[in-house]
Amino acid sequence: MPxxxxxxxxxxxxxxxxxDDLSIVIEPGTMFGLLGxxxxxxxxSIRMMIGITVxxxxxxxxxxxxxxRKMLANVGYLPEERGLxxxxxxxxxxxxxxxxxxxxASLATSRARAWARRLQITExxxxxxxxxxxxxxxxxxxxxxxxxxxxxxxxxxxxxxxxPVNAALLMDTLAELREEGKTILFSTxxxxxxxxxxxxIALIHGGKLVLxxxxxxxxxxxxxxxxxxxxxxxxxxxxxxxxxxVRRFAGQAEIVLRSSETPDEDxxxxxxxxxxxxxxxxxxxxxxxxxxxxxxxxxxxLPGAPGLALEAAEVEARVEPEGxxxxx
Amino acid sequence: xxxxxxxxxxxxxxxxxTRGFLITTVMIPLVIAGFAFGxxxxxxxxxxxxxxxxxxxxxxxxxxLRAELERQQAQSSGSVENASAAAAMTSKxxxxxxxxxxxxxxxxxxxxxxxxxxxxxxxxxxxxxxDGGARRYSxxxxxxxMRSVKTxxxxxxxxxxxxxxxxxxxxxxxxxxxxxxxxxxxEAARPQHEDAEAAELCVSxxxxxxxxxxxxYGMNVARSIIEEKTSRIFEVMLATIxxxxxxxxxxxxxxxxxxxxxxxxxxxxxxxxxxxxxIHLGGDTLHIALTGPQVLFFFVYFxxxxxxxxxxxxxxxxxxxxxxxxxxxNMFLVLPLLSCFxxxxxxMATPDNTLARVLALVPLFTPLLMYFxxxxxxxxxxxxVLSIVLTSATICGIVWVTSRIYRIGVLMYxxxxxxAEIRRWIRYS
Numbered sequence: 001m002p003x004x005x006x007x008x009x010x011x012x013x014x015x016x017x018x019x020d021d022l023s024i025v026i027e028p029g030t031m032f033g034l035l036g037x038x039x040x041x042x043x044x045s046i047r048m049m050i051g052i053t054v055x056x057x058x059x060x061x062x063x064x065x066x067x068x069r070k071m072l073a074n075v076g077y078l079p080e081e082r083g084l085x086x087x088x089x090x091x092x093x094x095x096x097x098x099x100x101x102x103x104x105a106s107l108a109t110s111r112a113r114a115w116a117r118r119l120q121i122t123e124x125x126x127x128x129x130x131x132x133x134x135x136x137x138x139x140x141x142x143x144x145x146x147x148x149x150x151x152x153x154x155x156x157x158x159x160x161x162x163x164p165v166n167a168a169l170l171m172d173t174l175a176e177l178r179e180e181g182k183t184i185l186f187s188t189x190x191x192x193x194x195x196x197x198x199x200x201i202a203l204i205h206g207g208k209l210v211l212x213x214x215x216x217x218x219x220x221x222x223x224x225x226x227x228x229x230x231x232x233x234x235x236x237x238x239x240x241x242x243x244x245x246v247r248r249f250a251g252q253a254e255i256v257l258r259s260s261e262t263p264d265e266d267x268x269x270x271x272x273x274x275x276x277x278x279x280x281x282x283x284x285x286x287x288x289x290x291x292x293x294x295x296x297x298x299x300x301x302l303p304g305a306p307g308l309a310l311e312a313a314e315v316e317a318r319v320e321p322e323g324x325x326x327x328x
Numbered sequence: 329x330x331x332x333x334x335x336x337x338x339x340x341x342x343x344x345x346t347r348g349f350l351i352t353t354v355m356i357p358l359v360i361a362g363f364a365f366g367x368x369x370x371x372x373x374x375x376x377x378x379x380x381x382x383x384x385x386x387x388x389x390x391x392x393l394r395a396e397l398e399r400q401q402a403q404s405s406g407s408v409e410n411a412s413a414a415a416a417m418t419s420k421x422x423x424x425x426x427x428x429x430x431x432x433x434x435x436x437x438x439x440x441x442x443x444x445x446x447x448x449x450x451x452x453x454x455x456x457x458x459d460g461g462a463r464r465y466s467x468x469x470x471x472x473x474m475r476s477v478k479t480x481x482x483x484x485x486x487x488x489x490x491x492x493x494x495x496x497x498x499x500x501x502x503x504x505x506x507x508x509x510x511x512x513x514x515e516a517a518r519p520q521h522e523d524a525e526a527a528e529l530c531v532s533x534x535x536x537x538x539x540x541x542x543x544x545y546g547m548n549v550a551r552s553i554i555e556e557k558t559s560r561i562f563e564v565m566l567a568t569i570x571x572x573x574x575x576x577x578x579x580x581x582x583x584x585x586x587x588x589x590x591x592x593x594x595x596x597x598x599x600x601x602x603x604x605x606x607i608h609l610g611g612d613t614l615h616i617a618l619t620g621p622q623v624l625f626f627f628v629y630f631x632x633x634x635x636x637x638x639x640x641x642x643x644x645x646x647x648x649x650x651x652x653x654x655x656x657x658n659m660f661l662v663l664p665l666l667s668c669f670x671x672x673x674x675x676m677a678t679p680d681n682t683l684a685r686v687l688a689l690v691p692l693f694t695p696l697l698m699y700f701x702x703x704x705x706x707x708x709x710x711x712x713v714l715s716i717v718l719t720s721a722t723i724c725g726i727v728w729v730t731s732r733i734y735r736i737g738v739l740m741y742x743x744x745x746x747x748a749e750i751r752r753w754i755r756y757s
Contacts (some may be wrong), residue, residue: 050567052735069570077567083560088342099334100568212607 001063003028003152003183004049009058011207018044019055020207026185026200028151031178033198034187035294041207042187043080046156049185050077062152073102076150080157080187082141090140093129094147101148108147115143119169128324129186135162142170146177153177155186159193171197191291203294210297219287225263226286227255227270240273242266252282254316256292331569334575336584339552343541343585352544353589355598378477379425379447381439384454389488390428393452396484397424404508431455439651443470450474450480463489505514537590538633538695539665545586546638546661549579550645550654553734557649571731579638579727586634625702632719633695637661639726664692672700679705691722 004026011019019041026032036042041178047053048060051067060067063074067289085093086178091112116122119139124132132140138161158174159167175197178184188194194201195215203211230252238246242260255270257263267285274280288296343349378397381388401424429435429451442448450469457464465485467478487508494504556562565574642656671693676683679701688697689711698715701707 052563052566072567075567077564079560079563079567081560081563083556083562083564085338085342085561086559090340096334096338097564097568100331100565141564316711 001028002061003027003063004032004048004185005059005061005064005096006045007059007061009045009048009055009060011041011048011053011055013044017207019048019064019204021058022203022204022207022209024209024212026183028183029178029181030183030199031174031197032183032185033194033201034185034204035189035194035201035290036187036204036210037189040205042204043156044207045204046154046185046187050075062131073148074151076145076148076153076160078141078145078155082138084129084141086128088129090127090129090132091125094125094140094144095315097144098147103148111147111149112143119173120142135166138162139166142173147182151182153182155184157188158186159188160191163221172310191289191294194291201290203297205298211293218290218293222287222293223260223263224285224287225257225260226288226292227253228282228284228286229253229255229256229271229274229280230282231274231278231280236277237270237273240270242270246295256288266312329573331573332577332580335569335574336581338647339578339581340584343548349585349589353592357593366589371646377423377425377449379427379449380477380481380647381427381429381442381448381451382454383431383435383451384440385428386454387428387458389454392480392488394426396425396487397426397480400480400484443468446470450477471522474549487698507718534694538630541586541590541634542637542641542661542665543658544589545582546634546641547654547658548585549638550641550648551651552578552582553642553645554648554650554654566735571735572727575639575642575727575731579635579642583631583634583638587631588644625699628716629695629699629702631685632716632723635723636691636695636719636726637665639723639730643726643730643733646730665696668693668696671697673725676704680707684713689718691719694719 002025004024006022006024007020009022010017022041022045024034024045026210034042034045044053047064048055049067050072051060051069062071065071088096092111094112095105095108098111099105103111113122113125116125119137119142121139124136128139142155142158145155153174155174158170162170171193174186198215200214201218202209202211225226232251235253238253239256240250242258243255247254247257257266257270259266264285271280271283274283292309380395429439439448439451443451448470453466453468455464455466456462465481467481469477491501491508494507495501499507556565562624562693564575572635641661644654644660647655648657661756671687675687675697678684684697684705685707687693688701688707692714698707698712702712
């Protein structure tokens, strides 16, 4: 019995189609990543899952039954736009939100304290929300979503705006929750996060499903035609005919091989050539990253769409600002 | 229902603990009391001396006028003593000085100088018609706002001229005085519920308290909705509870703060009322005793009125995005309230005619008009019940519509919606 099931869901705002014929199934106890660039319909899809908006057509089911507001007692939600009562004391705010989820005041208080210890922000509990840093407010909001121990946790961009230490802390926390058997869905435009954490993913673009399935399944469809190489000396080997695209960094390169039939042989030949010209300190042959797959997929679906190149470029820029593709 | 109380409780606690609440609770009565006290104090001082000159060929006129003015004053302060001790105690007896001046060209110039220097408060120029008939009086006051002095003078001069004419016809001065004795009317007590004046006063108080509380707290409901939109907490709330519960909780919580404040003010008034100061300030309003049902209905209609208008305020908050936009919309709150107050004048005379009966059942007007009818008129029991039911239903309806507007509206932030869009939002989702 899937925990979340969107069935051919469509949502139109005024004239803009936010979500178009989207079907998603999330199995219990899994971590699900909802991916897509900004404005692709991630937030709109999530809002329909928790009844903030209602789809124009299609159906939404939670815990195997058609959506009803009662189910929200078992859902923890972290919205993309963070919001807390600014003037309110942090602990009181958490207890207030916990009570709205049918916790008793004392249970909400003890859970809030336990969570604050777990996320290392005990000292924030006595303060006013507006006196906290943005990252701390985000942790508070994170706690607010989990206070009532929900079976289904839905988080819209949970790691955006956090420093690496805190992002890792929250990622670990989500991983622990998954170990406890919770079902987790989170959205992001950071593909690297998803690759590490998720069992299943759905990639959406322009409100449409571009790619979905388990991480392993998706990756296995793609040949191991990516080469990561760190080297010293002459970079002439990068202009080899076997190389389709190169992304250059200081002393390193990410190579896309032209052939998808014999990528292993081509990679070895390239290594020999590189060794002939200088020293190689690292050499790795891999499958394309999710990000590569995403960009490729998006280009396939909508060839030559003007807005698209921009969005794809935006994704690249966000991940590796210093990188650039050179066409060999 | 549980969530409505949690929301209301939060709104109440958060507001009641602010410094702003403390300040308005203390300052507003202080300012009002200061105004009332200051104005009576100033009024008492301003009138305490009157120095005028009478320009006349009749040298006796000045003396007669002075005597007459003093007699009048003694009479009026005597009658005041019956109705209320307040005025007599605050305003000291006015010192009246009247000097006679023989008319001449120089006299006018020197009188003008005296006016400018403030030695004189005004002068009365008496002349005779060319045909030798009646006297003509022309009064030049120092300031233009001396209407009461002019009235006093006119009545004194009238009495003097009447007495002169009586004496000419052979009436003795003592008989003349008897004839000119003013008539006093004693106010007889009437049954309490027929006391239209008291009811009018209570409706006025209800109006002002409601107006104040609605402008302060109704607008606070709207503001707190806008705040929720700007702080973006609404999304968490919408994913947790029904928007109807959120709206209802807000209105109740913020309203409870308003009631608390009004309660504190009433308490203050009662405490202060025990002391003598209130007698000075309150004047003769304190003699009004309300009957039990009137007090009960006051609270019933006050609460209904508050809920109704703050529900409208909540709707305004739901369709606007900022404080400035809200300010432009607040006429929707004020206009029905004001127009209803304007209607009171016409309904006062005939509280039970068809127009009054129909209007009192219109929910926007019910709180003020039905309360007025209950106090002065004779509404049937079914009318009272129907008015309460209709108003309650309207409140629920507005909250329901508002929560839809809120739910959809907050997700489409940006511009203010037009009517077509609002209509679509209500049908939608």
